[in-house]
Amino acid sequence: MHEHYQIPAFALTLLLLPSLAYLAARFHDRRTLLWFFGFLLALVRMAQHYDGLILWNFSNEHLHPWLAAAGMVSIQVGAVLFVMSLAPAHVYIGRFRLPLAILFLLPVVIYAVIYDGVLRQQPPYGSYIFVLPALAVCSSAIALVWALKLDEKRPVPRAVIPLICGFMVVRAAFIYVQLGPGTLLTFSECAAHFMTALLLILLGRRFSPSVVLGALGFAAWSLSLTIHYPFIARHPELVLVINQCVVMGKVVAALGLILLALEDQLAMNRTAAERERRARREMEAYSTLAFSRRRVEELDHDAVLICEQVAENSRFAQVAMLWQQPSGAYRINGSVGLDRATIAALDALARRIPPDGFLAVGANPLAVEGAQTVQLDLGPLLSPGDELRRLHFTSALAVPMRGSSGAEGALLLAGMRRGEPLAADDLLPVELLTARLQAVRGMTNMQEQLIDAEKFAVVGQLAGSVSQQLHNPLTVILGYASLLADSKHLDQSERKGMDAILSGARTMRSTLESLQRVVRPPGAQLAAVSVTELLTDMERLYRPEFQRRSIEFRCDVAADLPRVMCQPQPLRQVVLHSLQFAIAAVEASTNNGRSVRLEATAEGSHVQILVAHSGASFEDPARAFDPFADMRPMLGQNGDAASLGLSLCASILKENNGRASAVNLDPHGAAILLELQAQKG
Structure with a gap:
């Protein structure tokens, strides 16, 4: 008899397939992709199994045994794919990681090929009497292992799935003995659909349309075994009703899984949005931490x-x-x-x-x-x-x-805290905080070295100036004291006093000479330094600081810059202080636009480093590097300390065969130009 009532179900399922394919491709969801292939294989079985759905009638499985075997294999694989999508589990065989679904399917597929293709659905004979039960036992054992693995990994009530699976294994043995080996294949398919319905309920843990429709659909799909029971097979009207429920169950299951995929994506979007809000609040909290330190x-x-x-x-x-x-x-x-x-x-x-x-x-x-x-x-x-x-x-x-x-x-x-799995978004704010902390600590360390160098330089300049100022009058004192000591008109007490003056003056001169040697140590050996690497490090170090201060920062380094001959660490201190000077000038200025520009170019046998800013201009660029130049009109209260730093920069460059100069920019702003000797050859 033609079962034309199945045509609408076949058409509806066929129309729903593109939706599953789109969701799988759109969200890159492996589970939805398995659902797509599961329903595709179910459609293959429907087209082959029922007459009236296609022009050629292949529903007589005795006339087309290998088509019957192919249809049975397709429906078995499709049914297991649904279970696999909800309960993935693996085992290791040596170094290989194999899904339990594949190990479960292998005996089932061989069983279907032998029974439908080789035996043509006839009772087993010869060695097949032992082969078919052995295959059933292998598949049942793997199903039990699969259930135990699921109980370990999935949030389901403990032992529920293994107990149900064990009951089904016992039921499978009963069906094989009472209803024959062919019915066992139908039982395998129905058991997989029943487990899918059960997993939807246990894993979904929510009363939503998707879970209800999916569970009802797969539960109805699993009723196809009941028509093989003798007390039901004797009532054609009841068999027809069950077949109609099975066919409509496929459509309902497809609708339920589509809704489930959409609900899951909505839940993921809500979770992602909540993570983003938490991350934003966390980063805002961390942004209030002030890390600017001198030590x-x-x-x-x-x-x-x-x-x-x-x-x-x-x-x-x-x-x-x-x-x-x-x-x-x-x-x-x-x-x-x-x-x-x-x-x-x-x-x-x-x-x-x-x-x-x-x-x-x-x-x-x-x-x-x-x-x-x-x-x-x-x-x-x-x-x-x-x-x-x-x-x-x-x-x-x-x-x-x-x-x-x-x-x-x-x-x-x-x-x-919180039971949800850890995600990269949960760690991003902390990672940004530690990166900022590391950058500030490195910058503070370099700034500390620069401050110490400035202090030593100022002390050295002061000591050198004091020793120079004292040296000349001390020479006069020694000269006249020597002349007086040679005089013949001095009595004994006067001569003793002149000797004390000469001894004290000579001691003072020796002390001043030692002081001059200390404050003017011999120069360190020059080395070839890459300006490109140095400025790249500076850009990476200082860019977060410019962003925090809302200052536009641009770094432009010419290609193929030659190396320069200088001392690496002092040069780094010079560039670092020049950038700090530019930041101070921009923040003290009322000009529109806040920007700092760092450039490096090659001019003949020299390399020039330009540190320009949009702040106030120098009052007298020619005296910008004097030790006590007045920088307060440009930098405010920090002008005196900045002038000492620029003086140190000029001294460092002079010791490294370079020079520093200052220029004013048009219409506003200023720049410090550092010029160094390029490496020859």
Whole structure:
């Protein structure tokens, strides 16, 4: 009899297939792709199994045994794909990781090929009497392993799935004996659809249209086994109703899965939006932290405040700051959420950490894909009987702070709040905070060196000026004292006094000569320095500072710049102070536009570095590098200190066969021009 009632269901399912394909391609969802192939294989079975759906009638499986085998294989694979989409599980065979769904399908496919293709749905004979049950046992055993794996990994009531699967295995043995080997294939298909409906309910855990429609659809689809029961097969009207329920169940299941895919994407979008809002609030909280310091020690003292901010605004309740000390050893500078015993044990461990290779790139696994945070296993660093083992603190997330010489510190995170999985968005604000902290610490360190150099330079200039001013009158004193000492008209007491004057004057002259040698040390050896690398480092170091101060910063370095002959560290200090001078000039100015420009070009045998700004102009560019030039009209109250810094810059360049000059720009602004000797050849 022609079952024309199946044509609308076939057409509706066929029309719904492109929707599943679009959702799979649009959201790159592997699960939706499995659903698409599952329904595609179901349509293949419908087209082959039912007469009246196509022009040629292949519904007589005895006349077309291999088509019947192909249809049975397709529906078995499709049914398992639905279960696999909701319950993926794998096992390792040697080095290979194989899905349990494939291992489950192999015996089923062989069983279907033998029964429908080879035996033509006839009772097994010969060796097939043992082969078919053996295949059924293999598939049942793999199904039990699959159920146990699912119970371990998925949030379902413990032992529910394994118990149901065990009951189905017993039921399969009963069906094989009572209803024959052919009915067992139908049972396998129906059992897979029933498990899909059950997984939708247990894993969905929500009363939504998608879960209800999907579960009802697959439950109705699994009723096709009932028509093989003798008490139902004797009633054609009941068989027709069940077949209609099965066919409509396919359409309802397809609608339910499409809605489920859309609901999941909406949930993911809401979760992503909530993560973005939390990340934005967290970054806003971190932006209020002020890191500008004159000494690295002052910055390190704020470690507790930083840890408190991270613990208050991030997903982590336990935070510790690890910094490398000048001696090279690490130590804990601040922590929040950890008891004293854990802090003490962690600090003792930090002091034992070897600096070489610690938190090197690729040495530790990433906490999540797309993040810079790593999973730090403290186990290899622990010594026997270490307190951290007793305190159960043997691992943590670490946000590395890497410098030019390696890991200079890390932010250790533990005690994660909220049960949802950790994502890269949860770590991004903390990673940006640590990157900013590392940049500020490096800049503070360089600024500290520059300040110390400026202080020594000022002291040296003052000492040199004092020694020069005292040297001339001291020469006069020595000259006249020597003449008086040679006089014959002095009595004994007067001659004794003149000897004391001469001795004190000679001691003073020796002291002044020693002082001059100290304040004018011999020059260090010059080396070939890459201006391109130096300015690139400066740009990377200072760009966050310009962004924080809302100053436009442009860096333009000409290609193929020659190296310059100078001392590397003093040159770095000169460029650094020139940039700081430009920032101070821009912030003190009322001109429209706030910008700083750093350029480098080659002119003949020289390399010129230009640091220009949009602030006020020099009153007298020719005297900009005098030690006590008045810079207050340009920089405000910090003008005196800035003039000493520019004087030091000019002295450093002079010692490195270079020179510094200042120019005013039109219509406003000024620039410092640093000119250095290029390397010959």
